[in-house]
Amino acid sequence: xxxxxxxxxxxxxxxxxxxxxxxxxxxxxxxxxxxxxxxxxxxxxxxxxxxxxxxxxxxxxxxxxxxxxxxxxxxxxxxxxxxxxxxxxxxxxxxxxxxxxxxxxxxxxxxxxxxxxxxxxxxxxxxxxxxxxxxxxxxxxxxxxxxxxxxxxxxxxxxxxxxxxxxxxxxxxxxxxxxxxxxxxxxxxxxxxxxxxxxxxxxxxxxxxxxxxxxxxxxxxxxxxxxxxxxxxxxxxxxxxxxxxxxxxxxxxxxxxx
Numbered sequence: 479x480x481x482x483x484x485x486x487x488x489x490x491x492x493x494x495x496x497x498x499x500x501x502x503x504x505x506x507x508x509x510x511x512x513x514x515x516x517x518x519x520x521x522x523x524x525x526x527x528x529x530x531x532x533x534x535x536x537x538x539x540x541x542x543x544x545x546x547x548x549x550x551x552x553x554x555x556x557x558x559x560x561x562x563x564x565x566x567x568x569x570x571x572x573x574x575x576x577x578x579x580x581x582x583x584x585x586x587x588x589x590x591x592x593x594x595x596x597x598x599x600x601x602x603x604x605x606x607x608x609x610x611x612x613x614x615x616x617x618x619x620x621x622x623x624x625x626x627x628x629x630x631x632x633x634x635x636x637x638x639x640x641x642x643x644x645x646x647x648x649x650x651x652x653x654x655x656x657x658x659x660x661x662x663x664x665x666x667x668x669x670x671x672x673x674x675x676x677x678x679x680x681x682x683x684x685x686x687x688x689x690x691x692x693x694x695x696x697x698x699x700x701x702x703x704x705x706x707x708x709x710x711x712x713x714x715x716x717x718x719x720x721x722x723x724x725x726x727x728x729x730x731x732x733x734x735x736x
Contacts, residue, residue: 479532479545479699480623481632481659481686482594483640486601487616491648493598496701497640497655498543499686500532503693504718510697511713511726520568521711521728523697530561533699535711536568539597539735541701547590547607548623550674557589567595574602578611585609592621598707598736618644623673631665636686652700656714659698661686694718707732 480501487493500523502508507526514520522534533543542564563585567577574595585606593604601614605625620627620637627633639658644650665684673680688694696716703709709732714725 479543480688480695481636482533482543482545482621483619483637483658484594484621485618485641485644486596486614488618489644491704492650492702493705493707494541494596494601494701494703495644495650496543496699497659498533498699498701499659499688499695500697500699501683501688501693501695504696505692508696510715510724511699511711511728513728517569520565521730522564522568523713525559525561528559528561530559530563530565531568532561532564534564534568535701535709535730537730537732538571539707539732540568540570541594541596541703542567543594545592545621546623547592547605547625548673548675549590549607552590552607554587554589557587560588560591563588563591563593573597574600575611575613578602578604582611592623592626594621598732624671630671630684631669632684632686635663636661650702652712655700656698659686659695662689703732707734707736 479498482498484496489495509524511523519537520534522531524531535541544560544564577595590607595602603614603626604611618641620633622630622633636658643654662685664681670680670684682690698714700712709730712727717723
């Protein structure tokens, strides 16, 4: 993912409310949200180049999502796929804090990333640029391609709109959440962050919903899990090339694993 907004243990009905956009080069092959054939408990999309996922859940009380940390000066040409981290957590049985402790020594071999890992009791966040791990308290958060809650214009705008939608009703308006993630407005030049990419690229990717000739927002995902453990994950894929727009909706139940 490249933009994640989420309310964690901060709503009277929902343990987790999340809206996210996945931005990618259109030509990179992927599978959309589905149950994995070899691991039926996993609900996730799949990167067919690296083999991992950008975001997913497991029926047995597991959630994970990943964003890249943008810094062209620190790219490693021989780094392993960051999607291995999300898949590894989904298939493990460790609590978030235990997972990080067991892998901390090897995390600097990856290119920069932000990783969210959660179960029904903990939501953990790790950034391998600052080597920072924390268990997140109740609250609303935003994550893009810098560290958690970095005040980039797109993140501040999206987070404020997300909070407004979530606060309006006991049941968040799904169309409104998708609407937040489909905002195509670009940031003003004097608000653009300086992340080491050319101005034209910085401008294009300053939008919540990105559209360029070769790269952009490929799907939006909305995930909700109640305090009782009832969950729904929705993925709306957007037209690219000959692909048509489509939405997948999959329900799951964590009540036995609270």
